[in-house]
Amino acid sequence: MGSLIVGVVLVVAALVAALYVGYRQENTAAVVNTAAAVALVFVSAGAPVALGDGQPSRVAALTLWVAVAGFLHALGMLGRYDSVWWWDHLTHTFSAALAAALLYAALLVIGWHNAVALTLLGILFLGVLWEVGELVAREVADWYDIEPVLVHYGWRDTALDLVFDVVGAALVVALDLRLFVPLVEWLASAG
Structure with a gap:
């Protein structure tokens, strides 16, 4: 677990650096998105404090995944989305896999027999909501x-974003990733 915590600290430091770069560039979208990522990292890290310390290694893994997803998005907002053609595909796949891992774990814990299909459909639904959010933000x-805090690059990009959201979810269910099942079980029993 110590290496997970070190990883979280390093990625948070990188997020703070990205926040500073966004501020220096007067890039409002990068600042807002990076600040939101930092906040999400602290929310996920604060879960054991708020709920009792039941699954610290799982919370650390979740926090690291949230931090890396936020950092990848922050780099995108600082220019990678425009300069690296595949960066948006990477961030959508990585973030969707995180959401899918949590959703898949929750569905397994509550005993849904069609957890695979529901995970794929759930992530597609969340992806559509995200894309609508981009449109609304614009x-x-x-x-x-x-300046919009989320950027919509057009309908082709929207379609590709949804494809890579499903790719991230498909990776989770294909690998039968159950990393967060104990955490969800613990949260369900704590509530």
Whole structure:
């Protein structure tokens, strides 16, 4: 577990550096998205404090995954989405795999027999919600004449984002990744 914590600390330091770079570049979207990533890392890390310390290694693994996903997205907002053609595919696959691992674990814990199909459909649904959020963010930004905090690159990009969301979920279910099953069981029993 010690190496997981070291990993979290290193990635959080990288997130703080990305936050500073976004601030220095006056890149509002990068600052907002990176600050949100840092907040999510602290929320996931704070779970054992709020709920009791039942699965610290699983919480550390979750926190590291959240931190890396946030860092990849932060780098994207700092320019990788525009300069590296596959960066958006990587971030969607990685983030969708995280959401799928949590959803898959929850479905397994509650005993749904079709957890694989529901995980794939659930991640597709979440992906659609994310894409709608990008559209709404753009419209709100246009309405107020401000920089959008999420960028919509067009319908082709939306379709590819959804494909890579499903790829991330498919990897989780194909590998039968049950990393978070004990954490979800513990959360279910603690609540």
